[in-house]
Amino acid sequence: KTAEAVNQALRLLLAEYHILSITADNGSEFCRLAEVFPEEHIYYAHPYSSWERGSNENHNRLIRRWLPKGTKKTTPKEVAFIENWINNYPKKCLDYKSPSEFLLGG
Known part of the structure; x- marks a missing residue:
């Protein structure tokens, strides 16, 4: 899993579906989401807080x-x-x- 692979998959999903927000954990693969999705609609869960997702x-x-x-x-x-x-x-x-x-x- 890389940030580029996640962004590539996200681009495909965004072309097909109307996604309102994204909630991600703090993995390095999610560090570049703002390149393809509005930053104000990206939410990151706190470490060790699985209930936030x-x-x-x-x-x-x-x-x-x-x-x-x-x-x-x-x-x-x-x-x-x-x-x-x-x-x-x-x-x-x-x-x-x-x-x-x-x-x-x-």
Whole structure:
């Protein structure tokens, strides 16, 4: 993970979606976000304050249902299954729509 790789991925997302804000941790890969996103809409969580990125922690919990900590290897097929499951899992913050439904306007 590099700052340039993150910014490149962010440019692709910004071209497709209307993103209002970004909340990042303090990893070096996020140090150049202001190059591609308005700085006043970038929020950095405090170190060791995972609750400041609650939706990220919830997302990690969903992944851990399928891949417990310590899992050594996964296949592309397993990753695709988990990705599909998460993208079709209803979420309270989306008015009980799945991310897929929300993004596709369903």
